[in-house]
Amino acid sequence: MSLERRQFLAALGAAAASQMPLRAAESSTAARITLLHTNDTHSHIDPFGPGNGAASGKGGIARRATLVKQVRAGIPNVLLLDAGDTFQGTPYFNQYKGKLDYELMSKVGYDASTLGNHDFDNGVDMLLEAMAFASFPFLNCNFDCKGAPALGQRLRPWMVKQFPTFKVGLTGVGVDFKGLVSPENHKGVDWRSPEEALRPVVRHLRDVEKVDLVVLLSHLGYDQKGDAIDDLHLPALVPGIDAIIGGHSHTFLDQPTELQQERGITHVFQVGWGGINLGRMDFAMAKGQVRAASGRPIPVSA
Amino acid sequence: MKPRLFCLSLLLVLAPLACEKPFAAPVPPPSQASPPALTKAEAIGVVQAFADDPGIAAALAPRQAEIKATFDQPLCQCPKGLFRGRNGEENLLGYWVTDTMRARASQLLGKPVRFAMTNSGGLRANLSAGQLKVADIYGVMPFENELVTIELTGQEVMDAVKQGVLHRGGEPTSGVRFTLSGTAENPVYAFIWEDGTPIQPGEAVLAATTDYLYNGGDSIPTLKKGRHPFTTGLALRQVLLDACAALAKADQPLLAPHTGRYTIPADLYTAAREHKLGK
Numbered sequence: 001m002s003l004e005r006r007q008f009l010a011a012l013g014a015a016a017a018s019q020m021p022l023r024a025a026e027s028s029t030a031a032r033i034t035l036l037h038t039n040d041t042h043s044h045i046d047p048f049g050p051g052n053g054a055a056s057g058k059g060g061i062a063r064r065a066t067l068v069k070q071v072r073a074g075i076p077n078v079l080l081l082d083a084g085d086t087f088q089g090t091p092y093f094n095q096y097k098g099k100l101d102y103e104l105m106s107k108v109g110y111d112a113s114t115l116g117n118h119d120f121d122n123g124v125d126m127l128l129e130a131m132a133f134a135s136f137p138f139l140n141c142n143f144d145c146k147g148a149p150a151l152g153q154r155l156r157p158w159m160v161k162q163f164p165t166f167k168v169g170l171t172g173v174g175v176d177f178k179g180l181v182s183p184e185n186h187k188g189v190d191w192r193s194p195e196e197a198l199r200p201v202v203r204h205l206r207d208v209e210k211v212d213l214v215v216l217l218s219h220l221g222y223d224q225k226g227d228a229i230d231d232l233h234l235p236a237l238v239p240g241i242d243a244i245i246g247g248h249s250h251t252f253l254d255q256p257t258e259l260q261q262e263r264g265i266t267h268v269f270q271v272g273w274g275g276i277n278l279g280r281m282d283f284a285m286a287k288g289q290v291r292a293a294s295g296r297p298i299p300v301s302a
Numbered sequence: 303m304k305p306r307l308f309c310l311s312l313l314l315v316l317a318p319l320a321c322e323k324p325f326a327a328p329v330p331p332p333s334q335a336s337p338p339a340l341t342k343a344e345a346i347g348v349v350q351a352f353a354d355d356p357g358i359a360a361a362l363a364p365r366q367a368e369i370k371a372t373f374d375q376p377l378c379q380c381p382k383g384l385f386r387g388r389n390g391e392e393n394l395l396g397y398w399v400t401d402t403m404r405a406r407a408s409q410l411l412g413k414p415v416r417f418a419m420t421n422s423g424g425l426r427a428n429l430s431a432g433q434l435k436v437a438d439i440y441g442v443m444p445f446e447n448e449l450v451t452i453e454l455t456g457q458e459v460m461d462a463v464k465q466g467v468l469h470r471g472g473e474p475t476s477g478v479r480f481t482l483s484g485t486a487e488n489p490v491y492a493f494i495w496e497d498g499t500p501i502q503p504g505e506a507v508l509a510a511t512t513d514y515l516y517n518g519g520d521s522i523p524t525l526k527k528g529r530h531p532f533t534t535g536l537a538l539r540q541v542l543l544d545a546c547a548a549l550a551k552a553d554q555p556l557l558a559p560h561t562g563r564y565t566i567p568a569d570l571y572t573a574a575r576e577h578k579l580g581k
Contacts, residue, residue, distance in 0.1 A: 046366070051430070060354070061358060062354035062358040062359045062362060063353065063354055063355070064352075065354075065358040066352040066353055066354065067352045069355065070352075088444055088445070089426070090440075091369050091372070091436075091437050093444065094444060095365075095368065095369055095372065096365065100365055103361070104358060104362065107358055107361060108358065121445060121446065122446060179519065179521060180519075182513070182514050182519050183517055183518070184517060298350065299350065300352060301350055301351060301352065302351055302352060302353070
């Protein structure tokens, strides 16, 4: 990051803080959080080589790590998240079966991820072997793992991240296996309707855990054109989600899509695929409500 | 070499948004009541460059070397490249893949395999012109799909081809020539074997496909009906690698198969892709 940019961000932070009075007892930055996120990295551990159009020269997990460190160095409250489909796409996956992806994501400091359809490409047992290399939790509330108890134990339906003066609730949902994952590869894992699975989870996070922000890691896709439930239609069906970090459709958004729902606004974001961009969303909260939000993709360039 | 990318990034500034949605409490003192004029969104030029994180780079280095050693191994030449085709062009890469599946299956069974089918969605990259490397074949076929042979009737072969046309405007096949005519509302589907002989609905033939399609993947339900499945234990990717290695050994290039396997007028192709083609 160039100096000009750092100075700009610092100025932005100061400007934002001066304009956003929060609860009296809190310092001006206490109820602000930055969500950094990726989706559909598909084993693109190295940057894209030449001949890949606009993606040429972009991406690479070692550079992403630098970017994440820079953001973390300047801001106290940061979560690094992923919306699934970490697996499949380069020889790294064929060679290391996803173990390297999860090992490196752990080193970069991911706080949570979820599972996409391609994460089942080698079946449940090999997914579990790779997950052993992840030091972060996997969030999903709509896979019924009765027939795959080991995976069931590894998945968490939701979690709460406690910050000094606020709490963030996180959960995750996955796309229907039908037509995407061969039955043999998701043996023992059944897909359930995301909206049905999410409703009690969001209610619990809001009303029992009393979190200030609800974040959903979604591998449903941005816009399924009416063929299946997607990130654009989920907020109206499950009110109370503040941010959807999406994946599956490889959608490059320039900024989050804001959708009004009964309990506020849901900010839906997705940053393409392959680690070309790192997504960044910023939220300012007060009294359990989002007061301001912004977001943009950061191209991971050298 | 460090390309400096100048990105015009639209940054939504938090502060003015906060001004638009004032908090209920605390009420700002009167002296601060009038907010400064701020634009809602500001376009800023951002020059961003990120070096590799040394810790990650160090962890990665031995793996990169291992990948390079394995995946940089040369295969045969592919002088003109082999492409999946765009906007209704024939999927010549898919033709080569299915021809290769059929040839290998025939060899394995010691009997002629008359039909092969895979799904275009499973072929993830084109083959660029030049020296092929192991990594290129992994790029085409990254999945751990297995070559499977089944027994189908002539009718089932035609049904499978038709399902591929309705689903995606035609999926890669080997052994059959297909012609679509008529209108989108009243299409005429015509099938013959590649040698020009008619397909008898009741005849039993051997067919090659992948475990993915045989297990019901990608909306070709007829392949699920296949009888006497023989799971070869061979990854489809290995079959392709072996074919390229054999060409290299014989000092021969990989060339595109002939076109003419699918004849579909442009308007009917569009209708098929939009799922507006009559059955």
